[in-house]
Amino acid sequence: MGKPGPSRRLVNYPPVGPTVGPTFQALVVKIQSLTGKKNKAWGVGDLAFFLPHWSKRLSDTCQNNVRSGRGCGGGQRLLLVKHESLAHGMECSLSWYHSEFTPPAAFRKKLLLLLTMLVLWLYIFYSCAGLCLSVPGLGFSKDGGGGEPGRLKVSAGGSVSELSPQPRRQQEPLLPAARERLVFRSASRDLLQDDRVELTEESPTAVSGHSSKPFEINLGGYGAKKLPQAIIIGVKKGGTRALLEFLRVHPDVRAVGAEPHFFDRHYANGMEWYQDLMPRTLDGQITMEKTPSYFVTKEVAARIYAMSKDAKLIVVVRDPVTRAISDYTQTLSKKPDIPSFESLTFKNRTTGLIDTSWSAIQIGIYAKHLENWLQYFPMHQILFVSGERLISDPAGELGKVQDFLGLKRIITDKHFYFNKTKGFPCLKKPEGSSKPHCLGKTKGRTHPNIDPEVVQRLRDFYRPFNMKFYQMTGQNFGWD
């Protein structure tokens, strides 16, 4: 028990005169010698010695409490107060100071316990919130427009390049927690469509709080937001969403759920903006993202190289003819009034001249796009995943990807099952869920029937490019 603060209430017991007790001076000396305290404000325990002199003036409870070193009630203190007014000279009295602000010991213990629990609870809650936010999102079936085409400008010569990067949409200032729930949703984008990226509050997969510290944004014990070490750069409709979702099952892979489109659309926002989109990762975990339009956007290779020349690049490739039809099917699902696939394929149907300025055709000339990437990255830094094998043997393809990323082979056959209704392999336990799950409706659409002659013409068109591509990559994808 410490010294009393300014007393809130002072109850003076009547003075104890020298006739009935020791003089004040004698008390002081006695108490000093007993307690070693030189001041005149002693604790209740100190006064126990003198109880007999005042026992008549104190209640029984109070006496007992004084004897056992406690006060006479919540926060009470007993003090010796000097009285010099009487003829006998110095006298003393017992005073009871009641400090309303000093809670009793038991109460303080409870309060302390409560506070400790509160702090602990807050800590656990905050830790959980941090971890949950860094857990890959549950956007497995909500593709967030996954892999919708990039905003491509197709030149007369057939080269595909980006339009000027779109500035970030004006937004109301958002709290970090709210920003965590923002995802990019790629709206329909194709050659015939309006290319937009919308920020919608949907699932906690993509964007998190903004930080001003680039390259290593440390967020306490919950890991740091790092620039991606590996990127799925293409190709659109190749199976990029399936690959990313399968990879996310791996405990050492953390990925942005939606497509950031940083290197092709939002480059002007700066690297810090990009980094801020990333999920938090712990040491040893790989940060990833996928934006399929990167592969066909001229400027992207140089930009990724500028970020990291060691970046690992993954391209999911698929038979360019099927890919083109898949691309068209996606556009058709959003704009049912577009011309037929057959009419869009040809510049001149009679001469059979293919319209290579149509992005659905252009994207499939893999060899041409790869040449651009090889100006910046060596072949061993690029992995080509077969879109067809990703369907027929997902575990086998995932094995190669894990090796390429330097990851332990954790994703195996036992993670997949074939869903007959869907017609595709699905995950038994996608990241963040214990229920089996397939990709959403926008993956695995039924393609329209295309005139077989047109299909054959396209096969002939792609053949030399495919051969070149097999040669460059040292892999035969079996599209012919």
Ligand SMILES: Nc1ncnc2c1ncn2[C@@H]1O[C@H](COP(=O)(O)OS(=O)(=O)O)[C@@H](OP(=O)(O)O)[C@H]1O
């Ligand atoms: N497991 C599984 N489930 C569903 N779909 C699968 C799967 N694996 C690969 N695919 C094929 O992925 C095609 C879509 O490719 P992307 O995800 O790259 O498309 S996108 O560019 O992101 O829009 C999609 O193309 P379509 O069949 O034309 O819809 C699928 O054929």
